[in-house]
Amino acid sequence: MSRLRDVLDKLEVRPSRRANKCQxxxxxxxxxxxxxxxxxxxxxxxxxxxYCTECGITMLEAAQEHLAHHLALLRDEGLG
Structure with missing residues (x-):
């Protein structure tokens, strides 16, 4: 079996080394x-x-819902 492809960009949570502004x-x-x-x-x-913590959480929650939707579609289609 071939290696699974990661569909997500590289994500990392770490402390800021200096003061920054959220993108x-x-x-x-x-x-x-x-x-x-x-x-x-x-x-x-x-x-x-x-991205600041507030925006980062919002973005990750939206991405999680998006992925869950597509996963549900694939699972439903696979059963039918």
Missing amino acids: FNKNHKIPKGELWLIVTPRGPTARDYG
Whole structure:
């Protein structure tokens, strides 16, 4: 069996090394040492995008719902 392909971008949660601004909402500040979500899209010019805890949670919850929807579709189709 061939190796499974990861369909998600690289995700990481880590403390901020310096003060930053959220990439989703520039009004959200990320103080040094606070946890934030780092997303690195695939591609030759991949760069990190950082999101505050509030926006990161919102994004991951939306992604989880999206994945659950598609998983349910595949499971329902597979049974029929």
